[in-house]
Amino acid sequence: MKTSPAPTTGRALAKELLDWYDRHHRDLPWRISPPMAARGVRPDPYHIWLSEVMLQQTTVQAVKAYFAKFVTRWPTVDALAAAPSEDVMAAWAGLGYYARARNLKKCAEAVASLHGGRFPDTEDGLRSLPGIGDYTAAAVAAIAFNRPAAVMDGNVERVISRLYAVDVPLPGSKPAMKARVAELTPSDRPGDFAQAMMDLGATICTPRRPACALCPFRRDCRALEGDDPERFPVKAAKKEKPVRLGAAFVAVDLDGNVLLRRRVETGLLGGMTEVPTTDWNSRKDGETGTSAAPFAAEWKACGTVTHVFTHFELRLSIYRFHGPAPNDVRIHGWWEDVANLDAQALPTVMKKAISQAIPEAFPIERG
């Protein structure tokens, strides 16, 4: 039988965590580490904002290369604001959730034109910008501007739900948990506290097999006391993914150009580039045929591509055409040199479709 943990004040918990962070923080490209911060070095709000948007529902590992690419190409928010949208979308291609890229551009333009190139330094000011929600507003306010904002992301939800053994399922428990975070957040180093909570969730208080023996909260954690930390956070059950079917048409002309189109600005893969496809629906496989092709020709079936999106699974039948480019008025879009496909705003599912039809199109990415 375990004894109850000694009652620990929020202030003491915060100190435990910050001490842990000083020794075990991760070094990340956009982060000013505690030793540097102690010398008065401050983070670049542009870097913090850019990284936070990229990190929404995305792993640190995936973000690193994109972050480096963006800050090299667009070193300031003004530079990003001045960039063509197509360039930004192409640079974002592969990272997913493309509304983030559209809003990134809009936000940069707003900061450049409405705020003279400087980010607002309050939660409310940040929250009003495109693509900045509760989490990102609090994170940028705390990390970039040292405001005592309560930062709660998936990591913090996990840490808090375990620390207090929260039985109410997410997302219903969110407001109560955010109140807990607000209690704990110190006025002294709120940015480091937020980053420490997230590092703790990412490296110690992990979804599976948490390393509780190494946790600065191990003496205070109600979930550990109950002996089953993995039970938290409690979440609502998720639905199963429907399957949708469609066909994609990869046309290559005699000069080695591929027919591409731009998708509409909103919705799935909005504003990104694609090869012509049918609608994606639940009709039986093979029913589509080539009647929906962008032009009448000898389309050759060359297999299928499966791609899993967040809320459905897509099975695309791939068709290939090679021959003279038809002069067909129904074709909207453009013919792009195969050698130039890497510079296009092609989402992963479209790269898969093109690779299936013409394997030499993306030689480096073939595995």
Add this chain to the structure above:
DNA sequence: AAGACGTGGAG
């Protein structure tokens, strides 16, 4: 307020 919205890595 519940569903739309991508992708790739880990176990």
Add this chain to the structure above:
DNA sequence: TCTCCAAGTCT
């Protein structure tokens, strides 16, 4: 193979 999920936001 398959399930989960990673620093959420918008409508």
